[in-house]
Amino acid sequence: MTDTNKTSLTRESLPGLNRRYRAERRFHLVGKMAVAFSLAFLTFLIGSIVYQGIGAFFQTEVRLEVPQEMIAEHGDDGFTLLRQSMLHNLPDAKGRSARREAYKMAGEGSDIELLSAIADQQTQAAVVTVWIPVSDDIDMAYKSDFAPDMLGSFSDRQKGWLDTWVADDRLRMSFNTGFLVNGDSRDPERAGIGGALMGSIFTLVVCLVLSFVIGILAAIYLEEFAPKNKLTAFLEVNINNLATVPSIIFGLLGLAVFLNTFGLPRSSALVGGMVLSLMTLPTIIIASRVALQSVPPSIREAALGLGATHIQAVFHHVLPLALPGMLTGTILGMARALGETAPLLMIGMVAFIADPPSSFMDPTSALPVQVYLWADSPERAFAEKTSGAIIVLLLFLFVMNLTAIILRKKLEKKW
Amino acid sequence: MPASPSLRGTSKGKKLMTERLIKLGLLASSGIAVLVTIGIVFSLVVESVRFFSEVSFFDFMFGLEWNPQTAMRSDQVGSSGAFGAVPLLAGTILISAIALLVAGPLGIYSAVYLSEYASARRRAIVKPTLEVLAGVPTVVYGFFAAIVIAPLLRDAGAAIGLEIASESALAAGLVMGVMIIPLVSSISDDVISAVPASLREGSIGLGATKSETIRKVVLPAALPGIAGGMMLAASRAVGETMIVVMAAGLAANLTINPLEAVTTVTVQIVMLLTGDQEFDSAKTLAAFALGLALFVITLLFNMVGNWFVNRYREAYD
Numbered sequence: 001m002t003d004t005n006k007t008s009l010t011r012e013s014l015p016g017l018n019r020r021y022r023a024e025r026r027f028h029l030v031g032k033m034a035v036a037f038s039l040a041f042l043t044f045l046i047g048s049i050v051y052q053g054i055g056a057f058f059q060t061e062v063r064l065e066v067p068q069e070m071i072a073e074h075g076d077d078g079f080t081l082l083r084q085s086m087l088h089n090l091p092d093a094k095g096r097s098a099r100r101e102a103y104k105m106a107g108e109g110s111d112i113e114l115l116s117a118i119a120d121q122q123t124q125a126a127v128v129t130v131w132i133p134v135s136d137d138i139d140m141a142y143k144s145d146f147a148p149d150m151l152g153s154f155s156d157r158q159k160g161w162l163d164t165w166v167a168d169d170r171l172r173m174s175f176n177t178g179f180l181v182n183g184d185s186r187d188p189e190r191a192g193i194g195g196a197l198m199g200s201i202f203t204l205v206v207c208l209v210l211s212f213v214i215g216i217l218a219a220i221y222l223e224e225f226a227p228k229n230k231l232t233a234f235l236e237v238n239i240n241n242l243a244t245v246p247s248i249i250f251g252l253l254g255l256a257v258f259l260n261t262f263g264l265p266r267s268s269a270l271v272g273g274m275v276l277s278l279m280t281l282p283t284i285i286i287a288s289r290v291a292l293q294s295v296p297p298s299i300r301e302a303a304l305g306l307g308a309t310h311i312q313a314v315f316h317h318v319l320p321l322a323l324p325g326m327l328t329g330t331i332l333g334m335a336r337a338l339g340e341t342a343p344l345l346m347i348g349m350v351a352f353i354a355d356p357p358s359s360f361m362d363p364t365s366a367l368p369v370q371v372y373l374w375a376d377s378p379e380r381a382f383a384e385k386t387s388g389a390i391i392v393l394l395l396f397l398f399v400m401n402l403t404a405i406i407l408r409k410k411l412e413k414k415w
Numbered sequence: 416m417p418a419s420p421s422l423r424g425t426s427k428g429k430k431l432m433t434e435r436l437i438k439l440g441l442l443a444s445s446g447i448a449v450l451v452t453i454g455i456v457f458s459l460v461v462e463s464v465r466f467f468s469e470v471s472f473f474d475f476m477f478g479l480e481w482n483p484q485t486a487m488r489s490d491q492v493g494s495s496g497a498f499g500a501v502p503l504l505a506g507t508i509l510i511s512a513i514a515l516l517v518a519g520p521l522g523i524y525s526a527v528y529l530s531e532y533a534s535a536r537r538r539a540i541v542k543p544t545l546e547v548l549a550g551v552p553t554v555v556y557g558f559f560a561a562i563v564i565a566p567l568l569r570d571a572g573a574a575i576g577l578e579i580a581s582e583s584a585l586a587a588g589l590v591m592g593v594m595i596i597p598l599v600s601s602i603s604d605d606v607i608s609a610v611p612a613s614l615r616e617g618s619i620g621l622g623a624t625k626s627e628t629i630r631k632v633v634l635p636a637a638l639p640g641i642a643g644g645m646m647l648a649a650s651r652a653v654g655e656t657m658i659v660v661m662a663a664g665l666a667a668n669l670t671i672n673p674l675e676a677v678t679t680v681t682v683q684i685v686m687l688l689t690g691d692q693e694f695d696s697a698k699t700l701a702a703f704a705l706g707l708a709l710f711v712i713t714l715l716f717n718m719v720g721n722w723f724v725n726r727y728r729e730a731y732d
Contacts, residue, residue, distance in 0.1 A: 020627070021624070023626060024625060027626035027629070028528075028625075028626065031524045031525070031531075032528055033524075034524035035525045035528055035529065035545070037521060039545070042547060042548055045555075045556075048559070049555070049558075049559070213444075214444045217441050218441070218447065221438075221444060221445045225438060235448065238452050240721075241452070242452060244647070244713065244717045245654075246655070246709060246710075247656065248654065249459075249706055249710050250455075252455075252702070253454050253455045255688065256459075256461075256462060256703070257458055278451050281448060281451070282448065309434055311434045311437050335550065339551075339554070342656035342660075342681070345688075350689050368552055371555070372554050372557070375557070375562070375661060386558060387558075390558065393555070401550065
């Protein structure tokens with residue numbers, strides 16, 4: 001391109017050509033760096049979240065040896081049994097403060113784990129060996145490989161015990177199913193995303209049903225039946241504008257109309273889904289219209305020519321062909337709805353809710369809201385939980401987007 | 416309507432009835448979109464009118480103090496609270512401006528690189544990867560800004576003797592800017608591709624290098640469209656909520672120093688409405704007045720932005 005005429009134009013004959021070539025290379029480089037910056041940021045974002053959050057999927061456990069007679073004595077009282085076994089497994093835990101420090105090394109709720117672990121084993125051996133979760137402080141310390149700044153909350157005696165546990169190889173990491181199953185909790189080691197996940201699923205179901213049905217019907221009307229007049233033009237402008245309204249405004253609408261006027265239950269999946277569906281509706285309508293446009297007119301004309309009515313032609317012939325495109329648009333809309341937080345805060349989905357919802361009317365949390373709530377918590381262990389919840393959220397989004405892409409590739413027809 | 420000869424009159428009549436009903440249902444579905452708009456405008460306006468019956472419109476629009484903490488008893492000091500929206504608007508503008516300063520150059524340069532320099536293969540990989548940035552939930556950006564970027568900036572500032580607030584406008588603005596890069600880049604990409612090839616060829620034919628062509632011919636020709644895209648990006652930035660709720664300040668602070676903490680319109684809406692209080696207090700109504708302001712501002716930005724982009728497209732069609 002640049003070395004057009006070699007006979008008369010040389011670098012020497014054109015003043016400043018070297019300078020211009022350097023400018024050219026610089027410009028190219030700046031463009032490359034702009035792209036590289038965005039990609040680097042994305043890598044940094046995902047990398048740091050995975051690095052911080054991967055630990056949430058694992059739980060540090062300690063091996064306890066529980067004598068059979070202790071089980072016989074306290075077998076029906078997990079709390080006491082746990083305390084007694086902790087004392088049994090920690091050398092020199094004498095005196096009140098030492099005992100208290102010993103109890104603190106077991107995780108909250110480990111008594112239940114202990115009882116079920118003993119029940120699972122069904123052994124009559126003199127000493128039963130079980131693995132139970134440790135406290136979140138030890139968990140964090142173990143995961144950081146006992147980094148010095150993680151040890152601040154331990155007493156010297158506890159540090160000594162930790163050393164013997166490590167020396168005896170009594171600590172291990174195991175997969176933390178509780179994180180995926182449990183509801184929210186004030187104790188970081190028991191807090192899980194199960195409740196929020198169920199809430200998100202309930203909310204998305206409401207959102208999907210409403211916005212899919214209404215969105216597709218609206219798209220069919222606008223694309224196939226609407227007369228070309230001012231009203232239709234107004235509808236179109238309206239929908240395009242709605243697509244760019246900030247999401248928090250939809251939350252205000254939900255608060256004023258669904259909660260205060262209709263009196264629907266606060267922080268319920270029903271209202272959450274309704275608000276999100278209003279938000280995703282424009283996206284789905286726009287995507288569905290594009291899908292309908294891509295069906296060639298010959299299909300329509302052939303159906304009409306064979307005697308089908310306009311409605312039959314559309315519903316029997318055009319719609320099935322446009323459906324993959326519509327589905328793709330819908331999945332992408334749902335992915336956006338899944339990550340949306342602000343409108344849900346407006347309708348009261350910020351309360352602390354431990355139990356997963358059992359109906360659409362129950363107060364519930366949602367995955368992104370859980371991220372927001374945990375991010376605000378002062379405990380250090382919640383930072384790990386937050387990143388863990390984000391990993392799950394991103395995984396869901398990834399799967400949804402991947403499905404949309406595969407669907408488009410597989411079902412896409414070239415006319 | 417064509418009908419098959421075997422159809423009896425009655426069944427045909429029934430069928431036409433059904434069809435009319437279906438059409439009505441279709442019309443109703445598209446009407447819902449209008450209903451939503453009416454609902455938004457109506458609820459925002461009604462609550463705002465109630466708010467302005469308690470707080471004067473003038474105080475809201477031009478008041479320099481924002482302190483919505485209304486007292487429990489009416490005889491307490493400062494019971495009325497202060498509802499001057501200027502610090503919030505200033506904070507919103509500051510953070511959005513930082514975001515646009517990040518997203519503008521990066522987005523436009525990315526678009527130029529991808530549409531003019533990158534090979535088709537690289538483009539096919541890089542473009543969707545960039546789009547991932549737009550798909551990351553804003554709550555994730557907010558967490559990242561608050562937990563990673565803000566401490567990083569604070570430490571970097573401390574190292575060179577600058578005091579950077581841990582909820583600085585800079586951290587929120589930077590991260591928001593990255594979030595908007597795909598929007599700017601995809602609009603710029605469309606706009607740049609729409610510049611007629613004849614302009615490019617003319618410039619190259621006269622001996623300009625590729626970068627000279629882009630800087631002196633393509634970008635000036637694409638400028639109205641890019642400006643429109645920036646307006647749309649500004650609308651996104653102004654309406655963004657989660658990043659600023661998590662990474663920007665909560666207290667109103669009238670400053671243009673990006674190293675200090677400022678609050679925004681969206682942050683205050685969330686703050687006013689997520690606490691426990693009765694619905695009719697001036698505090699909650701203020702959230703709707705802010706919402707109305709936000710709605711009007713973003714609508715204006717979008718309308719002007721779309722007008723620019725569309726006008727530009729028509730010019731080269």
